[in-house]
Amino acid sequence: MPLNYDKLVNWKFTGFEHRYSANDTILYALGIGLGYDPLDLQQLSFVYEKNLRTLPTMATILGYPWGWLHQADAGITRVKLVHAEQGIYLHRPIPPQGELISDTRVTHIVDKGTEKGALIYSERQVSDKRSGELVFTATATTFCRADGGFNGPVGPVKLVEPVPARAPDAICDLPTLPQAALIYRLCGDRNPLHIEPEVGRRAGFQGPILHGLCTYGVAGHAIIKTFCDYDETQLVSLEARFSAPVYPGEIIRTEMWRDGCKVRFCARVVKRNSVVLNNGVAQLRN
Numbered sequence: 001m002p003l004n005y006d007k008l009v010n011w012k013f014t015g016f017e018h019r020y021s022a023n024d025t026i027l028y029a030l031g032i033g034l035g036y037d038p039l040d041l042q043q044l045s046f047v048y049e050k051n052l053r054t055l056p057t058m059a060t061i062l063g064y065p066w067g068w069l070h071q072a073d074a075g076i077t078r079v080k081l082v083h084a085e086q087g088i089y090l091h092r093p094i095p096p097q098g099e100l101i102s103d104t105r106v107t108h109i110v111d112k113g114t115e116k117g118a119l120i121y122s123e124r125q126v127s128d129k130r131s132g133e134l135v136f137t138a139t140a141t142t143f144c145r146a147d148g149g150f151n152g153p154v155g156p157v158k159l160v161e162p163v164p165a166r167a168p169d170a171i172c173d174l175p176t177l178p179q180a181a182l183i184y185r186l187c188g189d190r191n192p193l194h195i196e197p198e199v200g201r202r203a204g205f206q207g208p209i210l211h212g213l214c215t216y217g218v219a220g221h222a223i224i225k226t227f228c229d230y231d232e233t234q235l236v237s238l239e240a241r242f243s244a245p246v247y248p249g250e251i252i253r254t255e256m257w258r259d260g261c262k263v264r265f266c267a268r269v270v271k272r273n274s275v276v277l278n279n280g281v282a283q284l285r286n
Contacts, residue, residue, distance in 0.1 A: 031184035032217035063102030085141035114149030222254035
């Protein structure tokens, strides 16, 4: 069945409620590697319930109705989906626990052609259930590799910001645990690709791979550590494109170029010199 453009572009998933606790916030931080140095008091504030703080990149999993894109039953080939890009915009700091309500919609779809697939751009607005105040907006691009050629619009395609050609202004190496995917999957993404060795091999990898959003969180950690002295409220937005997988246990190097309140970045696996996040841009408050 070809992709049903009209059905999908008009599909809205509204009123999704998500209650989360301090334990969920701690689990997320542990999943992306916070606390690798248990004597680092700045990291400890994200993994200890005493004066707990929330990492901004936790927005990627809060208020997210897992599987919503398939519920539209619009002809998408599930096994050929790739998470291509992710963005978050923080309207206010995320509380360490609370009740949220989210509205998700498809903003537009691009038909790249029969052999090139389709791009689905979506937006999720997440508000505090009690006050109604908007907490953050998350955007995503999904690459549907098998679903092009439905006579849909051929643009516009989102433009990306290239990283500068010069040497980075700052570099931050952060480790991932060998069991990182086992921890991070408890945040909601239970895809067996991240835990079953045989599933990973059948997908063409050496074994299970790390969740792309976990890698995204590691890069966010690097920026907050490097330019914000762990003041998470200084991060306003973060966007990046996924370019290659990470295997749990690998070191992720985030290379950063600062221009005032804007930080361009990419992330690579040091050992394989493989760029895993590209065209990254973060906006800082000060």
